[in-house]
Amino acid sequence: MIGAEIRSHPAVPPEPALDPREVLVATSVTEPAGRRLPCPAAPLLAAGLARAGTRARTAPVVLLPEGTVSPFRVVTAPAAAGAVAPRPVLACGAMVGPVRRGPGVAAAHDRRTWGAAWNTVDGWSRLARPRTVLLAAPRSFCAGVERAIETVERLLERRAADGTPLFVRKQIVHNAHVVRDLEQRGAVFVEELDEVPAGGLVVFSAHGVSPAVRAEAARRGLTVVDATCPLVTKVHAEARRFAARGSTVVLIGHAGHEEVEGTLGEAPRSTVLVRDRDDVAALDLPADADVACLTQTTLAVDETAEVIDALRDRFPNLRAPASEDICYATTNRQLALRAVAAEVDLVLVVGSPNSSNSLRLVDLCRRAGTPAHLIEDAARIRPGWLEPAARIGLTAGASAPPSLVEGVVDTLRGLGPVTVLERTTTVETVRFAPPSPVRSR
Numbered sequence: 111m112i113g114a115e116i117r118s119h120p121a122v123p124p125e126p127a128l129d130p131r132e133v134l135v136a137t138s139v140t141e142p143a144g145r146r147l148p149c150p151a152a153p154l155l156a157a158g159l160a161r162a163g164t165r166a167r168t169a170p171v172v173l174l175p176e177g178t179v180s181p182f183r184v185v186t187a188p189a190a191a192g193a194v195a196p197r198p199v200l201a202c203g204a205m206v207g208p209v210r211r212g213p214g215v216a217a218a219h220d221r222r223t224w225g226a227a228w229n230t231v232d233g234w235s236r237l238a239r240p241r242t243v244l245l246a247a248p249r250s251f252c253a254g255v256e257r258a259i260e261t262v263e264r265l266l267e268r269r270a271a272d273g274t275p276l277f278v279r280k281q282i283v284h285n286a287h288v289v290r291d292l293e294q295r296g297a298v299f300v301e302e303l304d305e306v307p308a309g310g311l312v313v314f315s316a317h318g319v320s321p322a323v324r325a326e327a328a329r330r331g332l333t334v335v336d337a338t339c340p341l342v343t344k345v346h347a348e349a350r351r352f353a354a355r356g357s358t359v360v361l362i363g364h365a366g367h368e369e370v371e372g373t374l375g376e377a378p379r380s381t382v383l384v385r386d387r388d389d390v391a392a393l394d395l396p397a398d399a400d401v402a403c404l405t406q407t408t409l410a411v412d413e414t415a416e417v418i419d420a421l422r423d424r425f426p427n428l429r430a431p432a433s434e435d436i437c438y439a440t441t442n443r444q445l446a447l448r449a450v451a452a453e454v455d456l457v458l459v460v461g462s463p464n465s466s467n468s469l470r471l472v473d474l475c476r477r478a479g480t481p482a483h484l485i486e487d488a489a490r491i492r493p494g495w496l497e498p499a500a501r502i503g504l505t506a507g508a509s510a511p512p513s514l515v516e517g518v519v520d521t522l523r524g525l526g527p528v529t530v531l532e533r534t535t536t537v538e539t540v541r542f543a544p545p546s547p548v549r550s551r
Contacts, residue, residue: 151524153489246505252439254339258316317368320375352402353377363406402429408467456499457482461507468507488521
């Protein structure tokens with residue numbers, strides 16, 4: 111296909127010409143006879159090309175019959191009303207023309223583009239072989255995340271008629287795909303309340319806010335819908351209760367995390383933040399001090415237990431809440447992944463980099479000696495990770511949509527047959543009712 115002439119059909123208006131250094135990565139290829147060949151590993155090639163400095167875009171392509179104008183003419187669907195234009199083509203996971211079979215086939219007009227494209231294709235093609243994927247269950251959305259997303263979705267539906275904006279303070283949950291989807295549907299995400307017009311409607315995220323934020327919303331006359339996870343609300347109530355009794359509240363968590371900032375704001379004069387045993391040792395408090403401990407809900411269970419043990423060693427009369435602060439979903443996902451990690455060569459955790467519970471899943475595997483990587487979606491997978499991996503563990507943080515996990519499995523199928531096995535350690539039945547302002551009337 112190198113150098114094959116691809117000309118515009120006289121009966122079809124051409125699409126805007128593309129730079130010959132740009133490569134189209136086919137997500138599927140439809141042959142002249144009508145057979146459609148899926149190209150599931152297309153995201154891997156497109157991302158690999160981008161990392162190599164080659165401009166790439168993905169789209170389905172259709173091959174026109176030989177003799178029509180050129181055997182290698184393409185149209186990009188769904189523009190099948192179909193503008194046709196000269197363009198280089200990179201099809202992954204399908205045979206395009208008579209050149210070769212394998213995970214990738216490419217055509218490009220520019221020699222340098224061809225070289226970069228072929229190197230990328232060749233790199234992925236060498237990874238083509240059967241694999242086993244072990245899915246950890248439970249994974250993906252928890253009840254608090256589902257409640258928060260549903261809150262925004264219902265409000266968007268109600269406000270669609272009059273077109274008034276819906277504002278959300280911070281990310282509703284820590285996942286870029288979720289935020290992007292809600293933005294496309296009309297939600298306006300802001301960092302602080304001064305970006306919301308006076309009298310506007312604003313949703314507080316699942317991570318919670320401090321009393322100071324609530325006071326500012328009231329001062330500015332904002333209508334507030336609170337999507338704070340009920341388990342975070344529980345921690346806030348405990349902070350107020352312990353502080354009211356005169357205890358020094360030691361909060362175990364990560365500085366700068368939105369949940370931590372909200373909890374610290376409940377009793378700022380009575381609360382100190384620690385992250386690890388060293389922070390506990392550095393606390394300037396006597397051994398007989400009245401100390402209570404709380405934790406961020408998304409921490410690693412085993413690491414947090416070590417910090418609590420260190421607190422008990424220093425403060426024998428340590429107070430703690432009646433039940434664990436670390437949420438059920440965080441705990442369940444860690445236990446499920448621990449059961450999988452010992453059986454695989456590599457673990458992929460689907461989640462965004464600012465998702466605390468997703469990061470803890472990666473940490474858990476690495477501490478156990480299993481290579482693990484956090485990926486926002488299938489396109490973030492690197493070839494070097496897969497080369498030694500015949501068995502791959504797969505899970506997702508509590509704020510990652512299940513569809514992203516399905517996308518990873520589908521993409522791996524572009525590199526050869528995939529056997530999928532699921533390891534279930536518990537079945538979650540927890541559900542949280544939406545905030546009262548959005549409940550069905």
